[in-house]
Amino acid sequence: MLAIISPLASVAQAAASASTSGPTSAPGQHAGIAWHQGDVDSAFAEAKAASKPVFLYWGAVWCPPCNQVKATIFNRQSFIERSRAFVPVYLDGDSPDGQKLGARFKVRGYPTMILFRPDGTEITRLPGEVDADRYMHVLKLSMNATRPVRELLQAALSGSSRLGAQDWRLLADYSWDTDEQQLVQKKELAATLQRLAAACPAGENARRLTLKAIVAAAMDSQEKDGKETREGVKNEASRQAELRKVNQILADAKAARANMDLLANYATQVVEYLTAPGSAQRRQLADAWGKDMQRLAADAGLSRADRLTALVAQVQLARIDDKKGPVDPALLNAVRRQVAEMDKATTDAYERQAVISAAADAYTEAGLLDESDALLKAELKRSHSPYYFMLGLAANAKKRGDKAAALDWYDQAYKAAKGPATRLQWGVAYLNGLLDLAPNDESRIEATAGTLFTELAATPNAFYERNRASLEKLGKKLAKWNGGNGHGASLQRMTAQLAGICDKLPGNDGQKAACDGIMQTTQARS
Numbered sequence: 001m002l003a004i005i006s007p008l009a010s011v012a013q014a015a016a017s018a019s020t021s022g023p024t025s026a027p028g029q030h031a032g033i034a035w036h037q038g039d040v041d042s043a044f045a046e047a048k049a050a051s052k053p054v055f056l057y058w059g060a061v062w063c064p065p066c067n068q069v070k071a072t073i074f075n076r077q078s079f080i081e082r083s084r085a086f087v088p089v090y091l092d093g094d095s096p097d098g099q100k101l102g103a104r105f106k107v108r109g110y111p112t113m114i115l116f117r118p119d120g121t122e123i124t125r126l127p128g129e130v131d132a133d134r135y136m137h138v139l140k141l142s143m144n145a146t147r148p149v150r151e152l153l154q155a156a157l158s159g160s161s162r163l164g165a166q167d168w169r170l171l172a173d174y175s176w177d178t179d180e181q182q183l184v185q186k187k188e189l190a191a192t193l194q195r196l197a198a199a200c201p202a203g204e205n206a207r208r209l210t211l212k213a214i215v216a217a218a219m220d221s222q223e224k225d226g227k228e229t230r231e232g233v234k235n236e237a238s239r240q241a242e243l244r245k246v247n248q249i250l251a252d253a254k255a256a257r258a259n260m261d262l263l264a265n266y267a268t269q270v271v272e273y274l275t276a277p278g279s280a281q282r283r284q285l286a287d288a289w290g291k292d293m294q295r296l297a298a299d300a301g302l303s304r305a306d307r308l309t310a311l312v313a314q315v316q317l318a319r320i321d322d323k324k325g326p327v328d329p330a331l332l333n334a335v336r337r338q339v340a341e342m343d344k345a346t347t348d349a350y351e352r353q354a355v356i357s358a359a360a361d362a363y364t365e366a367g368l369l370d371e372s373d374a375l376l377k378a379e380l381k382r383s384h385s386p387y388y389f390m391l392g393l394a395a396n397a398k399k400r401g402d403k404a405a406a407l408d409w410y411d412q413a414y415k416a417a418k419g420p421a422t423r424l425q426w427g428v429a430y431l432n433g434l435l436d437l438a439p440n441d442e443s444r445i446e447a448t449a450g451t452l453f454t455e456l457a458a459t460p461n462a463f464y465e466r467n468r469a470s471l472e473k474l475g476k477k478l479a480k481w482n483g484g485n486g487h488g489a490s491l492q493r494m495t496a497q498l499a500g501i502c503d504k505l506p507g508n509d510g511q512k513a514a515c516d517g518i519m520q521t522t523q524a525r526s
Contacts, residue, residue, distance in 0.1 A: 032080060033074065033079075033080055033088055034083075035057075035088050035089065036087065036088065036090070037090050037095075038089075038090070038091060038097065038098070038101070039089070040089055040091070040104075043087045043088075043089045044120060047086075047087040047116075050087070050118075052085060052086050052087050052118060053115055053118065053143055054088075054089060054117075054118070054120075055083070055086045055087065055088045055089065055113070055114075055115055055116075056089045056091065056105065056107075056112075056114045056115075056116065057069075057088070057090050057091065057113050058091045058093065058102060058110065058111060058112040058114075059090075059091075059092065059110045059111040059112075060094060060419070060421075060422065061092070061384070061385060061418075062353075062387070063111065064305075064354040064357040065110065065111055065129070065354065067350040067354050068303065068305050068351070068353075068354035069128050070350040071351035071353075071354065072131075072303050073128075075350075076132055076136070078136055082136075082139065082140070082143075086143065091105075092419075093110065093419075093421045093422070094418070094420060094421050096460060097460075098421060099421055099461055099462075099465040099466060099467050100461040100464045102465035103465045106180045107178065107180065107465075108178075108465055108466055109177065109180075111128050112125065112128075112175070113128055113175070115139070115142045121148060122148060122149075122182070123145055123148045123149065124142045124145070124149040124174055125149075125174060125175040125178050125182075126139060126142065126175060127173050128178075129175075129177075129261045130173065130261050131302060134173070138169070138170070138173045141166050141169060141170055145166075145167075147167070149170055149171065149174050150182075150183055152167050152170060152171055153183055153184075153192075153196075155167075156168075156171060156196055156199055157195060157196070159199070165201075165203075168201070168206075168209075171200075171205070172205040172208040172209050172212070176189060176212065176216070187220075189220075190217040190220055193212050193213035194213040194217075196209045196213075197209035197210040197212075197213050207249055207259070208262075210242075210245050211259055211262050211263075212262065214245070214246065214273070214274075217273065218270045218272070219266070221273050239274060243275070243281070243285070246274065246285070247285070250288045250292050251288070253292075256292045256296070260296050260306065260310065261306075263289070263292060263293070263313070264296065264310045265309065265313075267293065267316060267317055268316045268317065271286050271289060271320060277321055278321055282321065286317045286318075286320050287317075289317050290313075293313045293314035293317065294310075297310040297311040297334075297338065303351075303354075304342045304345065304346055304351065304355045305351070305354040305355050307338070307342070308338065308339070308342060308359055308362055311338055311362050312358065312361050312365050314331070315327065315331065315362065315365045319365075324367075327366050327367060332366055332368070335362050335363065335366045335368065338362070339371075339375070342355050342359055343355070343359060343375070349384075356375065356376075356379050357388075360375050364395070364399070369396050369399060369400060372392070373393060373396055376389045376392050376396075377393070387413045387416040387426060390409045390410075390412050390413035390416065391409070391413050391429060394406045394407075394409035394410045394413065394433065397409060398437070403437040403438065406433060406437060407433055407438060410429060410433040410434075413429070413430065414429070414430040414448075420455075420462070421466055423455060424452070424455070424462070424470060424471075425467075427448070427451070427452040427455070428470045431445065431448050431449055431452060431474060432474065432477060435478070439481060442487055442490045445481075445490070446490050449494045449497075450494070450497060453494070453497045453498055454497075456501060457501045461511070463505075463514040463515050471514075472517070475521035476521055478491060478494070478522045479522050479523065491522060494522070498515070498522070501515060502516050
């Protein structure tokens, strides 16, 4: 599953030193991979003529996990050589048709990587969060697969005995986080993964499916935000069984290493799901998990970004029941030492983008906000996308309670953002910040919305995929802001501007329904 990245951990960086050129728009372009940039139809035509699979990569220039993939996978000689056996396509979310193509292929989260047959049949969605060796093994299996994952899933759930170890490996390493409900509805994911884990022969694949099922259940419980109690989610006997399985993985160094992506990225969510606050069980589980994270943070075989992610988890686990409490001085020293080492050692432009974001998050999680700020501000001077670091600075200011500084950073980030989809996302972030931190500043809120909607009107294909999702959330937030009609006149003017955009869209254009829906949502609680 993809990393769940906090606003600060998602901070991006590009250029490293004067001798290192900044990233190009296409991933791995420097490595000689013949990417088709956005030209999907010609790529499939070429693939069909040559009987080659199509490898589709969906990402963005500023995205730290995307740059991690570029730094650890796309630059590997083994990947470059294998790329000659498929037709590689790069879809940038900020390209003119990026979001429309994203809707066509049902991709939203950055990065998403899909392997297709020459005829367009989707084989699998590849796990960009795993280490490079595991990724290359899954890629090789996927290219040699006789059945797509969709068919393997159906066979596994029907009780078929025809699945071999490699089939189960494809199911265990499928990128369920970027599935976008192509194979399984979100509300059914945890139960489906539980069924797969139960059906899978004992071993590495079963352990990974079990852990993914627990992670999915934990995330589902977290999203319910208290609407469903721990006891209501699952009976205690089942929970204790899951707890035993997690402890078994943690106690096995090899198994923990094989599942480091899940253990590092979802540590606190799973611990909070499986144990009660303040309980001895919680402390025991958090301590055992923390020791594994300490070991992974020191594992030189992992990428620097992955090691820092493990360090972040270690800090979070140490404060799991007291998130504002003091951090052990030895752990603070470890954070400072490792961040300094990674900062100094990382010179690749793509890698820095992921490393600096994780490093800043480590500082923030440890309560070292001033040091996090200093790291981020230093990167503003040399980053190709400083607007992303500015969101991290806004998050730090918000954490301090400095509303004015937070809003100033949101404002700067929006003004500096590049690319139509990115500008929309950053504009919504600024507007959300205003609604949260300065809800009575109607003039500023209305002016920001006016700027955002003016840009929206001039953007082709503006109501697809990530854009649409951002606007839908904004519509709900505006409606909530106007609860009791406290800002009715202001919201009415904003809604009228949005309605003018909707009215200009052709009636047979799917975007019109999306636009109208957003407009209606803003009025839901007026």
